[in-house]
Amino acid sequence: MTSTLDVSAARSVAFDLLRSVLARHKTFENAMAIHDGFRRLPARDKGFARLIVATTLRRLGQIDGLLDICIEKPLPKAGDAVRDILRLGTAQMLFLGVAPHASVNSAVTLVESRKLTKFKGLTNAVLRRISRDGGEMLAEFPDICNICGWMLAGWIEAFGEQTAARIATASLAEPPLDISVKENPEGWAEKLGARVLPTGTLRRRFEGPLEGMSGFSDGAWWVQDAAAALPAKLLGDVQDRTVVELCAAPGGKTAQLILAKARLTAVDRSETRLGRLKRNLSRLGLSTNLVTADATKWGPPAPVDAILLDPPCTSTGTIRRHPDILHSKSWAELTKLTALQDRLLAAAVEMLKPGGRLVYCVCSLQPEEGEHRIAKFVESGVPVDLDPIRADEIGGIVDAITTQGELRTLPHHLGDKGGLDGFFAARLIRT
Structure with missing residues (x-):
């Protein structure tokens, strides 16, 4: 500089x-x-x-x-x-x-x-x-001095001191620009001067306003971190299947599910956020059934084949993009959010058909919002089984699959290609 x-x-x-x-x-x-x-x-x-x-x-x-x-x-x-x-x-x-x-x-x-x-x-x-x-x-x-105590303690508990230090360092980097495209990723990579990651996401340096980039005004693509693009894929083939997306805004995953030809209903409790989702879909030339509702109280007319639940969380996996998170989040907020996540999980499973899939995901590095939530939920006697995720479903990123078969991306994963946001996802089957 x-x-x-x-x-x-x-x-x-x-x-x-x-x-x-x-x-x-x-x-x-x-x-x-x-x-x-x-x-x-x-x-x-x-x-x-x-x-x-x-x-x-x-x-x-x-x-x-x-x-x-x-x-x-x-x-x-x-x-x-x-x-x-x-x-x-x-x-x-x-x-x-x-x-x-x-x-x-x-x-x-x-x-x-x-x-x-x-x-x-x-x-x-x-x-x-x-x-x-x-x-x-x-x-x-050292770099870990930038991470507040409760946040760092969660990382050390979940990943160990060395990995926590790597996360802290990787979280300090300026993130690249990640792009999801409607079609033809190789062609758009050439037009945009981007590379295609193993996950299928396009990646390039962030340089100036998006509006001036080829394909933006035509709705050919949208901005979505490579890790954020993975959970929707974990639902598998959703063509002509009934799918509910809970806490849907701002709409990147919604666009993925529409393009996968799901019979989709996208639900969010905030009219403002749902309005933003609608505008994002409109730019892409996409539409679906949108519902403004509290997902803990709402239900579909009939049980559905699949649910994608992306509940509110501390978003500590996105510090690269939102560094104010280091100073705006608190342990008290984490406690409130985990209670909400439990309620949303309980409501979501009631919407599923037997054999239906539920993918739970959060853009958080805190185990309290990821691994702990799913372990508690499965052990509570709810009629679900954990369905292990495979590395070949996420572009072969073996390091991002836990021993329990859950997805856990860390900011230093794909470090030679610019890293990833921190994400957790688990897939459950209704029994």
């Missing part, structure tokens, strides 16, 4: 976005969507602002560790904003390769413009020390 652009506006917007996430608890996506200044930035500056904030959020544990060493006295409450400016400057120097003088000078200018002039000297001194000694000090703060 060079500092040849005039990015003073981008840095100012980046500060506003970081404050929105950390101080006002907005999601990063929402903060960008509602910030007029961000929307008005040229595409290149917009990308730079987004990258600064995303990097700061990903590396916040390490950054704060360095700042705690370099700031001798605790900052007053009014200094919270200054700390965010220091965080952004540190991220630029240590993780984005921005020249130290550009990072320091822009931070001092930002302090002045935000009427925090009394912190000008501190800002200059702290960032100059980090520019001089930060690389050496960073060795004291």
